[in-house]
Structure formats: C-alpha cells, structure tokens
Amino acid sequence: MKMPRAILLLPLLLIAAGCATPEARIRRHPEIFASFPPDVQAQVRQGHIALGFSPAAVRMALGEPDRIYRRATTNGINEVWAYTAYDYRTAPQYATVFAPAAEPWPGAGFAPGVVLVEIHQPNEYEALRIEFEGDRVKAIEALKR
Numbered sequence: 001m002k003m004p005r006a007i008l009l010l011p012l013l014l015i016a017a018g019c020a021t022p023e024a025r026i027r028r029h030p031e032i033f034a035s036f037p038p039d040v041q042a043q044v045r046q047g048h049i050a051l052g053f054s055p056a057a058v059r060m061a062l063g064e065p066d067r068i069y070r071r072a073t074t075n076g077i078n079e080v081w082a083y084t085a086y087d088y089r090t091a092p093q094y095a096t097v098f099a100p101a102a103e104p105w106p107g108a109g110f111a112p113g114v115v116l117v118e119i120h121q122p123n124e125y126e127a128l129r130i131e132f133e134g135d136r137v138k139a140i141e142a143l144k145r
Helices: 005-018 022-028 030-034 038-045 055-062
Strands: 067-073 076-100 110-133 136-142
Touching (some): 022 030, 022 055, 030 055, 038 055, 055 110
Antiparallel strands (some): 076 110
16 A cells, blocks of 8 residues: 655654744753743743844754854954745746647647646745854844835
C-alpha cells in the first residue's frame, strides 16, 4: 500500500513549524532563556524585542535572521540582522491551454485555447532590521506597511 507524499511530509512540516515559534525555541534552549532578566523573558515569550537585547535574546524571540549585513560606522563595524516577510499578490495572466476539440471538428484531437488565470505571486520584503553595536541591540528598523 503506497502512502501519499503529503502524508509522509506532514511530520517534517510539523517539526519545522514547531521550531518557528518563541515557545519552541525556549523549550529547545531553557538554560539560555533562564539567563534573561524577567522583563526580557516576558518580551521574548511574546516574540518581541527591544533596544539593549543581546543576540541570544533576539534569536530566542525571532529565530535566525534571514540575512546578516556588516555596517561600518565611526565606532567600528556593526552587525545588522534582517528578517524577511512575505505577502502574496494575485495577478491575472493569460495562458495557452490545449483542450479536447469538440464540434465542428470531431476527431481533431486537441485544440489550443487561451484562458485567463489568476497567478498567486509571493513578494518577499525585509520587514525588520536589527543593528547590534557590540553585543547589544542599538537600533530597530521596521518597515511600515
């Protein structure tokens, strides 16, 4: 008996989704979470960050950054973590299809036709940038949408 691929992939997707929440990261690293002051712990649980947070607190609240930049300043080199988000746009698009030919050409096989379809296009954008100076958050830049 063959199992559909979707059923086989489900456990992997659930594991990946479980790692994507602050609670999952806290469960995975309780000793790091316990080292944070109570006010930082409360914000991390909600997936929030603030100025002065350590890289460990940011990782616990938001996960791994999608991109890391280096920024040169008069005080030295700062690290900037970027987190991306997605929105989805629907755009109409014409597509050529081949459909079974009907009257007036019986036995003609397939005939081309043009149909209008909706394409769902993901749009990736940087939603959040966090700049560290030394080992603390110096600046938080969030995209206003």
